[in-house]
Amino acid sequence: MSATILVVDDEESIRTSLAGILEDEGYKTAFAVDGVEALTVVQQEMPSLVLLDIWMPRMDGMQTLQKLKDLYPNLTVVMMSGHGTIETAVRSTKMGAYDFVEKPLSLEKVLVCVNNAISMSRLKEENTSLRSIVLKDHEMIGNSAPMKQLREHIRLAAPTNASVLITGENGTGKELVARSIHYGSQRGDKPFIEINCAAIPEELIESELFGHEKGAFTGAIAQKKGKFDLADGGTIFLDEIGDMSLKTQAKVLRILQERKFERVGGTRVVEVDVRIIAATNKVLEEEIRSGHFREDLFYRLNVVPFHVSPLRERQDDIPLLVEHFLDNFCRREGRDRKTVVPEAVELMKRYEWPGNVRELKNIIERLVIMTPGRTISAAQVPSYIGAHEGPRDGGKHGSALELSSLREAREEFEKEFIIQKLEENDWNISKTADVIELERSNLHRKIKSYGIDMKK
Numbered sequence: 001m002s003a004t005i006l007v008v009d010d011e012e013s014i015r016t017s018l019a020g021i022l023e024d025e026g027y028k029t030a031f032a033v034d035g036v037e038a039l040t041v042v043q044q045e046m047p048s049l050v051l052l053d054i055w056m057p058r059m060d061g062m063q064t065l066q067k068l069k070d071l072y073p074n075l076t077v078v079m080m081s082g083h084g085t086i087e088t089a090v091r092s093t094k095m096g097a098y099d100f101v102e103k104p105l106s107l108e109k110v111l112v113c114v115n116n117a118i119s120m121s122r123l124k125e126e127n128t129s130l131r132s133i134v135l136k137d138h139e140m141i142g143n144s145a146p147m148k149q150l151r152e153h154i155r156l157a158a159p160t161n162a163s164v165l166i167t168g169e170n171g172t173g174k175e176l177v178a179r180s181i182h183y184g185s186q187r188g189d190k191p192f193i194e195i196n197c198a199a200i201p202e203e204l205i206e207s208e209l210f211g212h213e214k215g216a217f218t219g220a221i222a223q224k225k226g227k228f229d230l231a232d233g234g235t236i237f238l239d240e241i242g243d244m245s246l247k248t249q250a251k252v253l254r255i256l257q258e259r260k261f262e263r264v265g266g267t268r269v270v271e272v273d274v275r276i277i278a279a280t281n282k283v284l285e286e287e288i289r290s291g292h293f294r295e296d297l298f299y300r301l302n303v304v305p306f307h308v309s310p311l312r313e314r315q316d317d318i319p320l321l322v323e324h325f326l327d328n329f330c331r332r333e334g335r336d337r338k339t340v341v342p343e344a345v346e347l348m349k350r351y352e353w354p355g356n357v358r359e360l361k362n363i364i365e366r367l368v369i370m371t372p373g374r375t376i377s378a379a380q381v382p383s384y385i386g387a388h389e390g391p392r393d394g395g396k397h398g399s400a401l402e403l404s405s406l407r408e409a410r411e412e413f414e415k416e417f418i419i420q421k422l423e424e425n426d427w428n429i430s431k432t433a434d435v436i437e438l439e440r441s442n443l444h445r446k447i448k449s450y451g452i453d454m455k456k
């Protein structure tokens with residue numbers, strides 16, 4: 001679709017000659033004789049670009065520019081200055097005009113300027129739409145108490161520059177939290193650079209993070225920028241930081257303290273402005289005790305701690321997540337929207353989800369692909385998901401053999417732990433839930449499912 005250009009000028013000869021060359025270039029044109037009329041035409045035509053004369057009766061170009069920028073901050077405007085001085089034109093660019101052309105108009109110069117302005121406005125539009133796709137793809141679903149609290153913490157911490165440490169089991173959504181913090185900050189339109197410290201061999205991680213100078217080691221045939229260079233102005237997400245070597249930890253600490261680093265094999269100090277968000281599924285306090293993690297780095301990172309609870313502690317989110325993933329996968333596969341019957345959702349709510357949201361997402365993807373009809377029944381859900389029902393349904397241990405022993409052990413421990421904490425807190429559910437940092441309804445459910453006798 002060809003872009004529409006609005007020409008705003010009180011001189012008819014200018015409007016006609018511009019219309020000629022712009023239409024020859026394949027643009028559509030619209031006209032207005034002054035600023036007042038321009039505002040109406042912009043509203044009707046939504047042009048991609050406005051060519052705006054500075055000196056006009058009724059409302060002049062500068063006033064019109066101000067109004068347009070207030071109403072449509074993303075609209076691209078090029079000023080045409082003849083009577084005004086260069087100073088006015090320069091002032092207009094400070095007010096948000098993209099550029100200016102001088103009168104008498106050189107049609108060639110006008111075309112170069114218009115083509116540039118249109119390409120820039122297309123890129124801007126593309127960027128906005130890509131951003132909205134990216135943000136949608138990273139939507140965080142869930143209305144349980146822990147998710148609400150998480151969102152609130154993100155809202156508070158995102159706009160600051162504080163370092164963040166996110167803990168939680170694999171697949172709980174730590175990366176999503178990191179992205180939400182980044183996009184909610186003023187760095188949101190700058191890069192978000194992710195690196196998984198566990199996935200990169202020890203000997204390569206330093207060069208990945210900090211880059212290297214030419215000749216730093218065999219194979220370093222040219223200078224290479226590292227992730228910290230690439231993240232300048234934005235955020236770096238150090239995933240699985242618990243797996244980072246002590247040597248690399250020292251370098252990261254220096255960046256946190258001095259905002260500086262050196263490339264591998266280099267002596268030049270590089271300064272960066274990077275916000276660090278780190279995540280781990282390890283208990284870093286234990287890693288510190290065993291000498292694998294620097295205590296000073298831990299305190300620097302842990303300025304704002306985030307914990308993402310495992311899915312089994314926020315079962316109320318499961319139906320919402322199921323719907324969300326069904327929507328996404330049915331759309332992606334071009335299938336009719338499928339539904340999961342309530343009994344199947346109920347089975348999913350009772351399952352432990354050792355792989356957390358990632359596991360649930362994978363199962364829904366598989367069900368969307370493998371189920372021919374529109375309805376996903378309980379029988380189609382993998383049998384191990386239902387295998388939990390027995391013991392939780394009042395201690396029928398007939399199906400306990402199907403459970404892995406680790407899971408049994410975990411349940412046994414969980415039950416004992418809950419009883420002990422309830423005892424310590426006078427069997428008050430709310431108080432106990434607070435102390436063990438579990439949603440009240442979730443604790444209640446566990447008490448019921450473990451058959452814990454509350455009349456003590």
Ligand SMILES: Nc1ncnc2c1ncn2[C@@H]1O[C@H](COP(=O)(O)OP(=O)(O)OP(=O)(O)O)[C@@H](O)[C@H]1O
Nearest residue numbers: 139140141142169170171172173174175176357358
């Ligand atoms: N609340 C949520 N809403 C929607 N999708 C989610 C949610 N939580 C996690 N996911 C999805 O589950 C998958 C795993 O999430 P993510 O990668 O953020 O987990 P993680 O904790 O960083 O995992 P790991 O520790 O293994 O790196 C992703 O595809 C993510 O989009």
